[in-house]
Every structure is written in structure tokens, then in C-alpha cells.
Amino acid sequence: MKKRYCGVIIAMLVVLSVLTLSACGGGGSSSSGGGSAPADTGSADGSAETTDAAGKAGIHIEPLTDDGSGAILNLADAKGPNGEEPAGVEDILNLISDEKAEEIRSAGYTAAISLHTVGTDWSVLQLEGMHDVLDEFNIKVIAETDAEMEVEKQVSDLESIIGMKPDLLISFVLDGDAVGPVLKEARAQGIQVSLIDSVPAGFTPGTDYAGMGTADNYANGAASAQKLADYLGGEGEIAMLNYVSSLFHTDARTQGARDVFAQYPDITIVAEDKVNSAETAATATEAMLTAHPDIAGIWTFWDVPGMGAVGVIESMGKDTKVVSVDLSEDTAYSIASGGAMLASGAQHPYDQGVAEAMIGVAALAEIEPPSYVLVPGEIVTKESMSKSWERVFRSPLPDDMKAILEE
DSSP: OOOOOOHHHHHHHHOSSOBOOOHHHHTOOGGGTGGGOOBOOBOTTSOBOOOHHHHHTTOOBOOOOOOSSSOBOOOOSOOOTTSOOOBOHHHHHTTOOHHHHHHHHTTTOEEEEEESOSSSHHHHHHHHHHHHHHHHTTOEEEEEEEOTTOHHHHHHHHHHHHHHOOSEEEEEOSOHHHHHHHHHHHHHTTOEEEEESOOOTTOOBTTTBSEEEEEOHHHHHHHHHHHHHHHHTTOEEEEEEEESSOOHHHHHHHHHHHHHHTTOTTEEEEEEEEESSHHHHHHHHHHHHHHOTTEEEEEESSHHHHHHHHHHHHHHTOOOEEEEESOOHHHHHHHHTTOSEEEEEEOOHHHHHHHHHHHHHHHHTTOOOOSEEEEOOEEEOTTTHHHHHHHHHSSOOOHHHHHHHHO
16 A cells, blocks of 8 residues: 655654754655645534634645534543643634744744654654644754654653754653653753643643644544444443553543443453553453453554554454554555454544644744644544545545445
């Protein structure tokens, strides 16, 4: 199958530590057409919405399209890490006026991005959104790092970034306890910090970080769990694969799933484990299915471990179904083909990248951004795949996927 790795990702995968970017890195994502690529956004009720102010700032918004299938999820009544009410992408875009946009473009700002991993479709799309915004405001990306899911490496990456003295740092936090002190050092040196998905414990918005952008993780976790409960007819043995650390976004996913399963007294969670990769998920899945051969479904917090579980299930010849959060191309093909992956609560990572970059842009312009920006997700099933693919990956449905769906 085709993968959508843009030029900047290919460059990043060659490097194991900090990558100082030249024209390629600062130039946005070639696959999305640079700053002209549209971003999706939705209102709290899942309806489409666009704004004049977004156009004034030079970022052209193509609204999320609700096809009426129920795939796009309403925002859950979920507060932020400090109890905040969520703001939408359109709210932060509205902060930047024509005049302020020109001031930002002429300031010569620089930015750095620290990710937990770059080898996923989610990361590719996040980076496209970030680069499109940063390009729009003439903010040069001087470094991008891939922590390779290793906390110690991310700490080292961040220390190197601080030494480069960017004006803005956009970062995913692998472990709040370990990474938090380094982010505070960045702030002490005058670097604005925009966070992805999670906030270290004790961090105060406006002081320790400008804001955080994320998906509606509770809704995504709950929606995927509901699909599994429906498939099982409200009864049966299931297992859960959760993340190894406590993070705001993964905790929200797990809580959403637990709240759904609690509504079904005949669904029993017979096994749980904590994982952080496809490999650890595969090992855990094999152990759980060996100890509990009647497990009919597995809920996973992330689709990378989810696909690790799928591989084991299919190699063992089991009928167990998996549901997850996030959508990669591999996950999409498994869902479409009737494989072990039943459904997933997908994020819209491009829009999240737009939100996280816009938080940083506002902070650089000394405009107080919302501290908690939420992007609605959607539940992806075989039935919704054709439209879901276009919304999540921002590309036409591939011909081979069309053929699979028509079988």
C-alpha cells in the first residue's frame, strides 16, 4: 500500500537526533502543497464551520464535512488538564488579525518540534499542519527530533533544542515527570512552549506553557469501546491494552472506554496489560489469549499496539476483534478488509497540528491563546471508511481501498 511520507519526514527518518533543517525543513510539507493546504475544523456539535478571520490570517480553512452518517463525534463534556473548557481550532484562528499576521511574518521567528515518534501517519499529518501554519507566518523550523518512544532520548533532544534557542518549541511529552523540568528550563530561557496531547503535572498555562492542542480522546475511546460492545451484543470476555504511563490523553481514552464497558454487566474485562509499542502489545496479546482463550474483543489505547494485537490474533487463527484509537493506513486496510481490527476512534491530526502551531504563533505575538484546544474525532468502520479516509488522511480514497470496500 502507498504511504504518504512527505519530504520532511524522509529527512527526519535518516537522523536519530536533532535535525537542523535547511530549505526543505522550513518549507512545509510538499505533499500537502505548503501553506495553501486546507485544514479541517468543526464546531462542538460536529457541524461544519468556517471563519472570515481565518482567511484574514492567510490560513484557508476547509471545514470538516459531516456526511450525516454519525461518524464525526460530538465533543465530549471533557475538561482540560487544568479544568479548562475546550476551545475549537476556529477560536484560535480568530485571534490573528491582518495587521498582527504581518507583524509576525516580519519578526524572523524560529521554531523547533520535538515528537515522540515520526514513523506514523499521525505524525506525518501533524507535521503537515504545523509546517503549513509556520510557513504561513514565516517562522523557520530549525530543528525536529524523533524520540523513538524513548524518554531519555526525548530529554536529550530537548536539551539540544534549548541550546539552539528557538523562539517556539512544540512538543509531545512522553513522560511528564522526566520531560517537565526540561520544558520549564526552556520557558526560563524565554522559549514559548506549545504542547501536544498532554501537560506535565503541576504545569500552569500561561506560565509554564502557552497551551495544549489535542483530539477529543475521551470521545474517541468511548466510541471505539461502544463499537466493540455492539459487536459482542453486550456480553462476553474482553481485554484492555493501556499505556505504560499516565498521560492526560491516554488516560482520557481509557476512561472513555471503561465508562462504556461499565454500562454492560455481561461484558467482563478478564485481562489488562500496559504496553507502548506493537511489539509489547503482541507479547501481551499472546499471553492474554493463552490464559483466557474465550476473549472475544480487545480494546487498545492506540492503533500501533492495536495492530500488534491484530497480528497475533490472525496468526493464532482467533476470531477476536480489536478496537482502538487513531487511524493509520494499516489500520484502515484491516478495518476495510474485515480483518481483526473492527473499528477505531480516529483523530484529525492535521487539524491538531494547526491548533498546536497556532497556539505558539499567538504566544509569540503576545496574544493569550486558549490553553486547551480540542479537535473532534470520528468513529471509523468499514461502512464509514470512504469518507473517513478523506477526512483523516486528507487525500482521495485509493483505488485498491475502493476495490476492497466493493467486495
